[in-house]
Amino acid sequence: MTNKGPKIITTEDGSHSVYLPDINESYHSSHGAYRESIHVFLLYGLEAWYARNRGKFPIRIFEVGFGTGLNAWLTLIWAEQNQVPVLYHTIEPFPLSADIYNELNFTQMDETLTHYNGYFKRLHQMDWDSGKPMTDYFNIKKDKISLQEVKLYPADIVYFDAFSPKKQPELWEHALLQKIHERMNPQGVFVTYCAAGHLKKNLVSLEMTLDEVPGPPGKKEMTRAWKKN
Numbered sequence: 001m002t003n004k005g006p007k008i009i010t011t012e013d014g015s016h017s018v019y020l021p022d023i024n025e026s027y028h029s030s031h032g033a034y035r036e037s038i039h040v041f042l043l044y045g046l047e048a049w050y051a052r053n054r055g056k057f058p059i060r061i062f063e064v065g066f067g068t069g070l071n072a073w074l075t076l077i078w079a080e081q082n083q084v085p086v087l088y089h090t091i092e093p094f095p096l097s098a099d100i101y102n103e104l105n106f107t108q109m110d111e112t113l114t115h116y117n118g119y120f121k122r123l124h125q126m127d128w129d130s131g132k133p134m135t136d137y138f139n140i141k142k143d144k145i146s147l148q149e150v151k152l153y154p155a156d157i158v159y160f161d162a163f164s165p166k167k168q169p170e171l172w173e174h175a176l177l178q179k180i181h182e183r184m185n186p187q188g189v190f191v192t193y194c195a196a197g198h199l200k201k202n203l204v205s206l207e208m209t210l211d212e213v214p215g216p217p218g219k220k221e222m223t224r225a226w227k228k229n
């Protein structure tokens with residue numbers, strides 16, 4: 001008998017990711033999960049928005065796909081280190097079990113961050129469909145629900161971290177992107193690792209402004225789109 005459940009894999013930067021044999025898809029780039037998350041979401045999402053909006057607090061972030069919790073944990077660290085309040089709303093219809101998230105090695109990737117290690121598990125362990133201040137600067141609401149069903153809050157930054165359009169085309173269609181766009185604040189930013197032409201076309205049709213952004217290691221491009229006023 002084969003076990004077709006989620007499996008932990010190691011990516012090129014030494015950090016783990018999760019692989020789903022059923023759909024032959026992993027949660028991150030094989031070129032480095034940790035590097036990808038920092039590049040796409042922290043650097044070209046959060047930092048880029050903040051550079052244009054210093055002093056606008058709290059920062060409201062919406063994440064599609066909590067998954068391993070890596071983006072949430074790195075954002076918590078950013079909020080603490082920068083002392084900038086963040087309200088983080090994340091959704092996940094298929095939460096990982098403790099035997100998977102307890103084995104993930106993200107907290108071993110950077111020894112300067114050991115102070116924050118305990119928060120990684122706390123992010124996973126907090127109840128679904130609840131919200132709370134996790135630290136002085138990081139307030140999280142975690143909902144066990146799909147993008148199709150969720151009721152959205154206003155967001156300054158969208159971390160769109162769904163499975164690829166090849167595996168989950170419905171999540172990248174115009175209607176769901178429009179649902180997100182409608183709840184984004186003016187000058188909000190939408191970032192994703194995906195650089196597919198049809199995604200960009202959909203975002204342009206929503207009158208978003210795309211800029212050229214280099215992809216994380218192993219990828220030429222990613223997508224970043226700004227909402228107009």
Ligand SMILES: C[S@@+](CC[C@H](N)C(=O)[O-])C[C@H]1O[C@@H](n2cnc3c(N)ncnc32)[C@H](O)[C@@H]1O
Pocket residue numbers: 026027028037064065066067068069070071091092093094095145146147148161162163164171
């Ligand atoms: C590419 S993974 C990334 C997850 C996470 N951001 C991470 O860094 O681990 C995509 C995530 O989207 C979740 N997902 C699947 N279907 C979804 C849906 N309909 N709505 C929202 N999220 C979904 C998956 O379960 C998975 O956790």
